[in-house]
């Protein structure tokens with residue numbers, strides 16, 4: 001019966017660093033056969049505020065929050081949240097300030113290292129109504145002719161360990177999970193393998209996460225290998241976690257991460273949506 005449904009619980013719109021507006025995302029998701037969709041923009045729920053609720057797709061309110069844990073940026077997805085709750089208002093206000101201060105610092109670093117003037121103004125203009133992030137700086141660096149592609153901008157200036165990789169503004173995991181739980185939602189570790197941690201480090205992260213009230217991990221994320229899915233499914237069983245699934249869709253041009261294109265959850269996983277009504 002579950003197989004009749006297609007869940008995608010991790011997608012982005014132009015209100016963060018995706019390229020489609022919510023309505024365009026719905027059309028694409030519907031075309032892809034998605035029946036249950038969560039928009040999980042980075043640190044904002046603005047997509048839900050400008051929305052004509054679609055009738056054919058069930059919408060699950062969500063968000064992807066940036067956190068800081070042991071010097072790394074870890075993404076925690078909040079699903080089935082009340083977007084009008086005080087907790088989500090507090091979270092999004094906090095993260096908007098953090099993102100703006102971080103953007104100023106990224107701009108300072110870039111102007112020194114890449115010797116370019118006013119990258120903040122350019123990135124803010126490119127972000128428009130979206131939450132500002134490194135992808136907007138990547139785009140600005142391309143437009144200014146500093147690099148030839150966004151990928152190169154990340155490789156040289158913005159990716160892990162580079163000058164523009166600034167993360168000290170992010171809240172810790174317990175604070176983040178409290179926001180999600182106070183908003184009635186379920187906290188999920190996003191794309192657990194993207195952080196490229198050792199297994200013991202990942203177990204350590206899971207312990208911090210579950211001690212703070214986190215409930216689920218993304219077992220299927222984007223276009224990962226089968227072995228990765230099985231390994232994460234095993235982690236779920238060992239640690240008594242619920243399983244989530246999402247494409248992490250950003251752009252229609254990225255055929256490996258279209259809405260609903262991620263693998264199906266292994267049969268023995270307990271889906272994160274089992275207790276939602």
Ligand code: AMP
Nearest residue numbers: 017042132133134135150151154159250
């Ligand atoms: P931020 O939220 O500002 O830290 O930006 C993180 C976002 O940048 C991620 O969610 C991705 O969408 C994007 N991103 C991260 N690394 C890369 C990369 N190497 N190339 C292109 N985009 C990236």
Ligand code: MN
Nearest residue numbers: 012017042250
């Ligand atoms: Mn992103």
Ligand code: MN
Nearest residue numbers: 064075190191
């Ligand atoms: Mn993420």
Ligand code: MN
Nearest residue numbers: 010012064248
């Ligand atoms: Mn994401």
